Amino acid sequence: MPSAAAVREIVKEHGRLSVDVETLADDASLYEAGMTSHASVNVMLALEDTFDVEFPDDMLKRSVFESVASISAALVQIESAAA
Amino acid sequence: MSVSTDRDAAFLAGIGEIANTVAAAHADDVDRNARFPIEAITALREQRALSAFVPAEYGGEGVSFRAIATACFTLGRRCGATAMVFAMHQIQVATIVRHLEGAPHFEEYLRTLVAEQRLIASVTSEVGTGGDMSRSVAALTPGADGRSSFEKQAPTVSYGGYADDLVTTLRNHPDAAPGEQVAVLHRTDATTMEPTGTWDPLGMRGTCSPGFVVKAEVGAEQVLPAPFSTIATETMVPVSHLLWSHIWLGIATDAFDRARAFVRAAARRAPGEPVPAAVKLSHVMTQLSLLRGEVNTALDEFLEADEDRERLSTMAFALHFNNLKLAASEQAPRVCQGAMGVCGIVGFKNDTPFSIGRHLRDSMSASLMVANERLHQTNAGLLLIAKEV
Known part of the structure; x- marks a missing residue:
């Protein structure tokens, strides 16, 4: 089960935020914190690699990568679909 | 390009008439003098074509996007x-139609647009953003009386000197990140526009798009309710790429038509003799049909995806609509150059029925309107993660 802490670690490493991710709430907007769409691609690649999952095309959208909470929810959805 | 309703058919009949009689008659003069196509735009106003896409509930013509x-x-x-x-x-x-979210100010604006046939230009490009429309430097700065002001350095504002209203992208407050943008609608007669350059380009000369420093004061009601990131993803990017690529297809199609007319004239002069240019024309046709296929498919895909707006925000959709712009903007000049190769010197000359120069020059603007290399870079990233292309 992917933890919010693990998601935060990936966002911290690849999201190129202009603020420290630890200062953000789980539902705070990562885009407003400075994540570009280019950085969100790297976040997604790292998530796929770390959690050994594949995001289907219909989940590759801005709203899914909006926050730590939305990313965690998407990972749960992918894992439950695979189970 | 089928037409779904009588309303669309009537609209397109009027557009065809204006294209063939007014726009065609002045196209060379507009191009030669880099002047605004005032005759054609006036004719479009008289036909109420500027409000064609405004829904009937606001008094507009409510034609389909396909017809536009x-x-x-x-x-x-x-x-x-x-x-x-x-x-x-x-x-x-x-x-505005797709993102007004019931805001009374914008509903009222649409009624005014219908009544006055107001022409809207956009101020989206900005000095210092490297051509990235999804970032802004200029910001809405709150003033004393609840109103806000801004000053934006725009390197190009197409027909900025002829528009009645402007849609300007800005950061939503002075402390906002570059990507935290909103779109603001303001009248040019309540805006200071200081030209910052001249306009003597290679092609698309009649768009009259010099730079401006744009300054205005706006009320909160003039800010479109949806964040610009949503507006860009769901409307501005795909709609721009679709409408532009339809224009480029139109330019390429006329270049091809001229080449075909040239070959027919040559064949008539010497019946029974082989016409070498006819074979070249056949090669150009394969290039044109690829362009037409891409443009038509993309329009169908957009209309289908638009039934569920969520799909417009997927990366797969962004990948496709960036690709449309790239493919069409690279293909249109190829077709025009091929057509010039068919016509030879009479295509190269600017004053023959087979002149292709304007078409070639106009089509070459395509790869610069949002620089292709930027879109290729974006798509390079998206290709790493998209599952099906």
Whole structure:
């Protein structure tokens, strides 16, 4: 089960935020914190690699990568679909 | 490019008439003098074409998006600059129609647009953003009386000197990140516009797009309710790429038509003799059909995806609509150059029925309107993660 802490670690490493991710709430907007769409691609690649999952095309959208909470929810959805 | 309703058919009949009689008649003069296509835009106003996409509930003509795209193609065949002004205006209309979220100010604006046939230009590009429309430097700065002001350095504002209203992108407050943008609608007669350059480009000369420093004071009601990131993803980017590519297809189609007319004239002069240019023409046709296939498929895909707006925000969709812009903007000049190769010197000369120069030059603007290399870079990233392309 992917933890919010693990998601935060990936966002911290690849999201190129202009603020420290630890200062953000789980539902705070990562885009407003400075994540570009280019950085969100790297976040997604790292998530796929770390959690050994594949995001289907219909989940590759801005709203899914909006926050730590939305990313965690998407990972749960992918894992439950695979189970 | 089928037409679904009588309303669309009537609209397109009017557009065809304006394209063939007004836009075509002035296209060379507009191009030669880099002047605004005032005759064609006036004719479009008189036909109420500037409010064609406004829904009937606001008094507009309520024609389909497919008809608007077809109109861009039709105008593009006769005058690229007229078509581009029309398209850019429709992009702003679509932005307001699709993102007003019930805001009374914008509903009222649409009624005014219908009544006055106001022309809308956009101020999206900005010095210091490297051509990235999704970032802004200029910001809405709150003033004393609840109103806000801004000053934006725009390197190009197409027909900025001829527009009645402007849609300007800005950061939503002075402390906002570059990507935290909103779109603001303001009248040019309540805006200070200081020209910052001249306009003597290679092609699309009639769009009259010099730089401006744009300054205005706006009320909160003039800010479109949706964040610009949503507006860009769901409307401005795909709609721009679709309408522009319809224009480029129109330009390329007319270049091909001229080459075909040249070959037919050659065949008539010497019946029974082989016409070497005819074989070249056949090669150009394969290039044109690839362009047409891409443009038509993309329009169908957009209309289908639009039934569920969520799909417009997927990366797969962004990948496709960036690719449309890249493919069409690279293919249109190829077709025009091929057509010039068919016509030879009479295509190269600017004053023959087979002149292709304007078409070639106009089509070469395509790869610069949002730089192709930027889109290729974006798509390079998206290709790493998209599952099906």
